[in-house]
Structures are given as structure tokens and as C-alpha cells.
Amino acid sequence: MMRVDCIRGLLLLLSLSLGWTKAQETNYTRPVFYCGGDLVAESGFVGSEGFPSFYKPNSKCTWRITVPEGNVVELSFRIFDLEADSQCRYDYLDIYNGHSNLVQKLGRFCGTFRPGTQVSTTNTMMLEMVTDEENQSRGFLAHFIGTKPYISGEQSCGGKMTKSQGEIKTPNWPDGKYPPGTTCTWLITVEPDRVIQVKFDKFVLEADTYCRFDYVAFFNGGERDNSRLIGKYCGDQTPQPIITSGNELLVQFVSDLSVTSDGFFAYYTSIPRGSEPPIDKSRPRVGSASSRRPVRPARPERPAVATRAPIPTTTAAPKYVPPPRVSPTRRVPNRSRPGPQKPPCPRVCKRAGNIKTSFCSSEFVITGTVTSLAPGPRGSVTMNVSLIKAYKSGRLTITQAGETMSVKLVSQCKRCPLVRRGANYIIMGQVDEEGRGTLVPGAFTAPYKVAHHKLLMNINNQPC
DSSP states (O other), rough: HHHHHHHHHHHHHHHHHHHHHHHHHHOOOOOOSSSEEESSEEEEEOOOTTTSHHHHHHHHEEEEEEOOTTTEEEEEEEEEEOOOHHHOSSSSEEEEEESSSSSSSEEEEOHHHHOOOOOSSSSSSEEEOOOOSSSSEEEEEEEEEEEEEOEETESSSSSSEOOSEEEEEEETTTTTTOOSSEEEEEEEOOTTTTTEEEEEEEEEEOTTTTTOOEEEEEEEEEOOOOGGGEEEESSSOOOOOEEEESSSSEEEEEEEEOOOEEEEEEEEEEEEOOOOOOTTTTTHHHHHHHHHHHOHHHHTTTTTOOSHHHHHHHHHHHHHHIIEEEEEEEHHHHHHHHHHSSSSSSSSSOSSHHHHHHHHHHOOOEEEEEEEEEOOOGGEEEEEEEEEEEETTOOOOOOOEEEEEEEEEEESSSSSOOOTTEEEEEEEEEEEESEEEEEEOOOOEEOOOOOHHHHHHHHHHHHO
């Protein structure tokens, strides 16, 4: 009898153990993430296919998120690990403000730097992940939730604005600090023959050298694209007035999940196209004077009304300017202003020195892709370069958006050194007081190939 009771007790213990084990397995089963799908819920998780295992090569996965009407989608990343590239060309995650890739793109992300919280302007959002055949990583895990839009007064955080003037401000302005984990996107559109000017009245965001955490970024056009980036700002230094090149401006404010601050208040107005000089106060005024006053030599033409030909005008200038109107001290600037346009642009464009000597004498040495070229004052050119690698940076200001790091360089002459948009280069030069890289005509630039990396690393490891 005792033996039977022992067997019954053992069976009961086994059944309880098995039941507890099964319950434990059920409670702690991880969700399975597939390649894309429709996620319709108040909240949930979305992850790359097979997460936390490595994602598959040569794939394209699309997730469409829908939360209840009247809410916006708030997407916060828990883990992010995709193949890194300065331009996110190989493996990347695109996030769209709706269920189509034809709507506004909130951003493209790659690498291991976790993106800030992304917020849509409607109750839908789309994620599209693309991978190539090499270098897979663990992918991403994110949580989405439907939440009410942040509202300050009557204005929502972000949205489309079509009036000729208006305000842009962070949530809770001016009563309190902006909330953590926020993304606000404004798309401003004015008349086709006008451009947009933005001026800041107050500006206090979390400070960071590369503006990685809280920042506001401005883009020409209606899409976030680094080649159209006007500027990315953070900290407590009020940015200079911003002006677009066209009639569309995209403004994106991002705060991460930690430190917050007072935020910013700015107002925009539409102005006639071509009226940039009044905006760029002191600095560009010098440039515009040098580029326009030679075309405007009305002073020498007054005494010589009969001679309108350009040749007599330039030869007459030294004779007429000193006696009647201008003191000798003013004649010197007039002679020196045209001067800088000629010496910085020699007829024959030659590099000064070789790769080793230039590396040692230069304040910065980088490799990167030229993403944009824009004419500047006195025949100069401003270029944006997306970094591949910085071997020497010194005081060079480097900005970062996600994994993409870029620098602004100013070349004194548009013809020398000669670069073209979309090509990769080795670039060496000096840095001005404002942290911008400067290139003189003899600065070392050369088309970059992967084999150059080893050579540059060897030079970098050797004393100059």
C-alpha cells in the first residue's frame, strides 16, 4: 500500500513539474519577427526578420504600422545594429510618414547608433529595411505606440504650413521644457517665385559636439536628404538666419529619451528670390561687395559719360577716383578687391607637395564623398562632404545625422582644386576660426580608392 502511495506521489510531482515547465516556456516565449507585415494595434513591437539572430542578406522587408484614428505613431528603438556606412548605401532602414514611400521620409538609418524617437503626423507609419549580400548584423528592435500629438497652444508639433509667414516652436513652448522622445517635422511651402527665411528668437537645446541627441535640422526641399542639408543645430548658441534656395523647407526637431531643455522659437517669412544679401549680415556683406561693386562702377562713369565701353571704364577708374570722390586710403581697397579673384585661380591648377608632405602640413586629412557644391562670395565654392574616414580633424567641425558624418569645406577658387559632386576624394587643408575646412588652390586633393586607406593609415601612424 505504501509503495502505491509513493508511486502516486511521484506521478503527481512529475505532472506538476511538467506543468510548471510548460507554463514557464509559454510565458517566456519570444515573439517571432517576420520580413514585413501589417501591424494594426494600439502598441506593439517591430523587429528585423529573425531578430535577435542576424538578418538575411539580399532582402527587402516592409512593415506598415496603423494605430487608432486621432493618434500619431511614436516609434522608439530599443536595439539598433545594421552594417555601418557613411551614406547608408548597403544595409539601411527607411522610415516614412505614412504607408507609402512616396510620402515624406522621416529618415534613413544604419550603423549601431540608435536613432531618436520617430513620430508621424498621422496614425500610419511605414518601415522599409533593405540589405545587400554582405556583412549582416543583428538588426533592430523597436516599440510603437499610438499617442496624442503634442500640442502647444493651438499649434501641433509639426505639420504642413503654406502661409507666407508663421512660427516654429518646440512642444510646451514657452511654458515648459520640450518632452523627451519627440520628433516634430514641419514642411513649409510658399509661392514658387519666393524663398523662405527663418530667424530664431530663442534657442536652447541639449548640447553635443555632433548634435546627436537633441537637434533641429533644416533641409532644402521637402525630403530629408544630406545633400540638401542647410544646417543642423543644438546647444545654446542661436543659429544665424537661414534662407532656402527654393520655395520648400523641411524642418525636423528630434529629442532623445534623456535630457530636455527649454527648446526654441523661430519665425519664418517668404521673401523674393534673389534677396539673400540683407539676410547674411556682416560676413556675406563683404563678399557681395566684392562681387557686385566692380559691376557697379557708376562713380568713374559719371565724369566719362561718353565712354561707356568697359575698357575705358576700367582704365579711367584710377584717374578719376582719387581726386574728386575717394581718398587714397579708399583707392587701395578698390585695387585689392579684384586682386583676390585672380591669384587664387591660376590658369594651371597644380597640387603643392605629395601625399606625405601634404599630410603632415595639413590641419585636416579626410576621405569622403562630395554631396553638394554651391557658389560662394569672391568666386569661392562651398562643398558638403560625407565622410568616409577622418585621419586628422584638428579643429574641423564635423556634424552627424544618425551614422552619417559630414563636413563643410570652402574652396577659394571654383576651378582649383577641381572636384565634382558624387565622387570620392582624399582632401587635405586648413581650418578657419569658425571650424570650417578651407582649401587653397594648391591644396592636396585626389580621387580616393580603397587602396589609399592603408597608405593614409601608415602615414598617420608615423611621426611627421
